[in-house]
Amino acid sequence: MSIRPTLALTGLAAAAALTACSSASSGAADLGSGTPAAVALVATKDGCAPAPATLPAGPMTFTIRNDNAPAVSEVELMKGSKILGEKENLIPGKTASFSLRLAAGTYTVYCPGAKTNKATFVVTAAS
């Protein structure tokens, strides 16, 4: 092994840093136009059912809060096995949010560590 691994590592680090930096604005692009509808995801020891559980398709802001559930540290919004939105390191009391535009379909809210760690979120066709 020569100087090559160093160069490769440095190059990859630079690439990784650039990806991380350039993305700060990409979140908004997914959202499109319109006022986002609000969905509350409160993680408790028992689960993380979304409120409301059903919304018409369009932009949405998910506000996540950990309500006294130390075993739950992250909440994910999934379509099948694909993660669409996620918040980590949610200690009890912490609030976080993410926004995205959702098409009609059935989604899953996943909160590992809660008694019932999955909940369904249904998006209906835009009215």
Place this chain on the structure above:
Amino acid sequence: MLPSFVICLREGLEAALIVGIIAAFLGSQGRSEALRQVWIGVGAAVVLCLAVGIGLTVLSRDLPQKQQEGLETVIGLLAVGLVTYMILWMRAHARGLKKHLEGATAGALATGSMRALVVMAFLAVLREGFETAVFLLGLFNESTISTGPAIAGGLLGLGLAGGLGYGIYKGGIHLDLARFFRVTGAVLVVVAGGLLMTAFRTAHEAGWINFGQTQAFDLTWLVHPGTTWSAMVTGILGITAHPTVIEVTVWVLYVVPMLIVVLWPQRRRPTRTAATATEPAPVAA
């Protein structure tokens, strides 16, 4: 206080473990200059992470989660590669190492590889640092969390992680490399296996891998989430309460062959037998 302690302990350990292994490896080889660069790299990474954390907090922007997970995946895979290289290097040189320490140059690590280790230590801190900095600074804005104890808990967690990493370095440095290898070869394989498993988890969170995501086991009994113990197990071994099928698969595919390679008794190297064979040669004539 405890929740932020647990999170910072886990994040901190994931970085301190890699840095500790690299420092012990360089230290036991007597590479004090490279070791100094490792500490500089770690310091630079901490400053960079704090700067990004403060920047994002001031602009009230979130850390882009998907890109952060992507970054963790790439650096995690690099770490797996480097630890694997270290394991194989130590295995190949275990025999010649004692000689090396007595002054021979055989078995010396190439300069390029050494630089790679220094860069890796820097990246290891970067990998967990952004998230940790954003997490800690974000605590100042939470109205429902008492900031003081939460920050104190987080700093304690980071301190303990740093202390454990320093312990790995101090413990490793006193072993000569041949023994370092025998003691740690198998442990390093399991650590690298954990890194690989974590990389596949973050790859899923980055949206890169979306298959094999069914839960393989429920390890809640072993890694009860939210506890100090779980932070240690996840931080060091990469094991979570809910490992998925793909995570378990790559862990087994990596750890089993690597353990066989490390633990299998080594055959005598040809050079060695050749050397002993030449000794009585003149007598034969």
